[in-house]
Amino acid sequence: MGQHTPFYDQHLLANAKIVDFAGWDMPLHYGSQIDEHNKVRQDAGMFDVSHMAVVDVHGQQAQAYLEHLLANNVARLQPGKALYSCMLNEQGGVIDDLIVYYIAPGSYRLVVNAGTRTKDLAWLNKQAANYAVTIKERTDLAMLAIQGPQAREKTLKVLDKAVQEAASQLKPFNFVEHQGWFIARTGYTGEDGFEIILPAQAAVKFWQALVLVGVHPAGLGARDTLRLEAGLNLYGADMDETVTPLESNLTWTVAFEPKERQFIGRAALEKQQQNATRQMVGLVLEERGVLRGHQKVILEGKGEGEITSGTFSPTLGHAVALARIPAGDHTHCDVVIRDKLVPVRIVKPPFVRNGKKVFK
């Protein structure tokens, strides 16, 4: 038996098929992954993401510490704003990707992946040695992502009245804190919505209130197809310590300016900028068949690559994938699907945003 989040009993009540995810018993789906996917694209769904790790960083040198630790630059943030960043090793390899929330001077919150929790905490603590900061993992919290075109409206109805107004006015990637609740307009689906961090003891009541206003439970299966349609990387599939953000379609998350900021991995990335050999692209198969992780990609005369994650896209009705292939301007390639060469198109992700096809 794995670890249980505060929502575990609610998953069972909703007939979840439970699977192990990084040592946690999590809902894969509640009957149909595709139905849940469509609910998020058309209405509102909620995902238990309490297995992810919340880490608070406090102290006089918190900003300096994070400027050194992260490839994106927290100096860009105003209080109440969030930032997506990779955390790199000296070789520029991705230790993890995370969201950092700037609460107030000397006070930040990180949300990191469940599967990398242990190594992340070890790295965070190791790098903290030279800074006046404290690193504290919060295990007293639950986390719920409510996503979809109706997600904010429905969620606002069940939030504490005192925070409704502030929450309703949040801009994307902004958050508000209220009595231990942390409400952010962020997500991992390509839809509008909130990610809410709340006290564990308030979790069940909040879940039940959301069910009553018509927010549909959605499992890890739908979360994966939604994020892939949105062109968002999954750590461990699309990137890991053997690749850099530049090879992961995440160059936009690396703040090379100002030049004097010496973040971990910077030297390796600067070197790679001169001589990129690999890139991450989107693949589209508009005929029948499903692209899947680890399928081989062949660019005739130009080398080979691999699909890092692929799926049938419920929104588009055909398969899409992310793949790492040789650098260069390519428009078509072949994928080896069940021993057959299948021609596919190369596109720039994302595939879907706000319910609509966006690639060309």
Added chain:
Amino acid sequence: MSQIPTDLKYTETHEWVRIDDEGVATVGITDHAQGLLGDVVYIELPEIDSEINSEDEIGVVESVKAAADVYSPLGGTVVEINEALAGAPQLINTDPYGEGWLFRIQVDDEDELKELLDADHYAETVAAEEH
């Protein structure tokens, strides 16, 4: 728990077979198999009139999660395929033993039926996989 109707025959590879009085066998995948696969999105079926042997790989069921080969439980000639699945692959999930059937074969040798599992033995196969 997945359903395992007692009036059907089964394979170790999770196909079910229902044979009629004229020696025509209807084949599908079991409730257990569809549950493991999750939402089915594509199906490849054999061509009508093709001659097949038992245990031939003759089709594919692809779900959001995985692709699974379909093996023929019996030898014979394919006489019908379930055309409805092309437009509604989810029938395999919602009604695996009914509207989600895959194809029908005119069986060459009904003795081959004896090689298949009955519901009790198939249930043991499923139970063994789950442990």
